[in-house]
Amino acid sequence: MKAVIAAAGYGTRMLPITKAISKEMLPVWTKPVIHYIVEDISNAGLKDILMIVSDGKEDIQKYFTKNFELEYQLEKKWKLEKLNELKNIQNLANIAYVYQKQQLWFAHALLSVKNLISEDYFLLSVGDTIFSKWLFEEILQVHKQTNKPVIALKEIPYEQVSQYWVVKIKDNKIVWLVEKPSVDEAPSNLIIVWVYILPRKILEIIEKLPINSKTGEIMLTEAFEELIKTQDIIPYITKTKIYDTWNPESWLKANLELNS
Numbered sequence: 001m002k003a004v005i006a007a008a009g010y011g012t013r014m015l016p017i018t019k020a021i022s023k024e025m026l027p028v029w030t031k032p033v034i035h036y037i038v039e040d041i042s043n044a045g046l047k048d049i050l051m052i053v054s055d056g057k058e059d060i061q062k063y064f065t066k067n068f069e070l071e072y073q074l075e076k077k078w079k080l081e082k083l084n085e086l087k088n089i090q091n092l093a094n095i096a097y098v099y100q101k102q103q104l105w106f107a108h109a110l111l112s113v114k115n116l117i118s119e120d121y122f123l124l125s126v127g128d129t130i131f132s133k134w135l136f137e138e139i140l141q142v143h144k145q146t147n148k149p150v151i152a153l154k155e156i157p158y159e160q161v162s163q164y165w166v167v168k169i170k171d172n173k174i175v176w177l178v179e180k181p182s183v184d185e186a187p188s189n190l191i192i193v194w195v196y197i198l199p200r201k202i203l204e205i206i207e208k209l210p211i212n213s214k215t216g217e218i219m220l221t222e223a224f225e226e227l228i229k230t231q232d233i234i235p236y237i238t239k240t241k242i243y244d245t246w247n248p249e250s251w252l253k254a255n256l257e258l259n260s
Contacts, residue, residue, distance in 0.1 A: 002122050003041045004110070005037060005049060006109050013246050024127035024128050025059050025063065026251060033245045034127045035063070038092050039092055047094055050096050051127070053100070054099060060127075064092070074086070106220050107223055113203075117203070123140070123195075128244070128245050129194050131195060132238070135152060135195055148231070148233070149199055149233045150235075151192055151233055151234075151235060152195040152238055153193060153238070155191075162182055162183065164192065166192075167235065174228065178221070201231070202224075205223045206220070209226075
């Protein structure tokens with residue numbers, strides 16, 4: 001199974017710093033956010049990663065690519081601990097970079113990898129959110145037990161649901177989902193936390209979807225609604241902490257808590 005990381009967004013909530021640095025490269029202690037995600041996916045056993053990026057994201061690729069001059073200088077100065085640390089970064093996974101040429105949001109980004117995924121299922125995550133290092137392993141285990149699509153969910157206070165995608169569960173299946181509902185309209189207080197095991201079929205569904213007239217985007221929620229008609233989607237409710245580092249408050253919280 002391949003893993004897909006969506007890392008093409010502009011990071012407008014973190015401007016002006018993200019004008020020069022990809023939001024995925026913002027530091028949490030001495031490592032960028034994207035390092036944690038690649039490392040945790042790799043530790044869960046998935047070594048082949050497709051990274052969806054856009055123009056201006058060259059710093060991500062540079063981070064995971066060998067720097068001959070820097071390694072030479074570290075070896076020359078006997079800074080072997082730092083040298084090994086750099087080599088470990090390069091060996092985390094086999095990363096292929098795929099460019100999203102037009103920003104039509106999350107679902108559209110997935111079409112960039114459609115011809116590169118041949119297996120029945122793939123893991124999908126995002127490049128700007130840090131999860132418990134066990135979450136990827138746990139959701140893969142649920143998929144192995146059920147052989148069905150799985151979406152990671154988390155329970156939050158009802159007053160926060162308007163910021164997220166919210167789902168309704170019945171008979172251990174996801175039967176409905178809605179994006180950023182009001183508290184009164186929310187079907188539950190279970191939100192999607194950006195980690196999925198999805199069938200390749202969903203890429204074919206997305207390809208047929210029109211651009212939403214209200215948002216100007218191709219909506220992943222609409223793709224899920226189509227998928228639910230023909231295939232069960234299993235919920236996996238996690239209690240893990242989640243650090244959405246695309247906003248200043250959560251990014252600061254990640255720095256304080258992950259290195260305390």
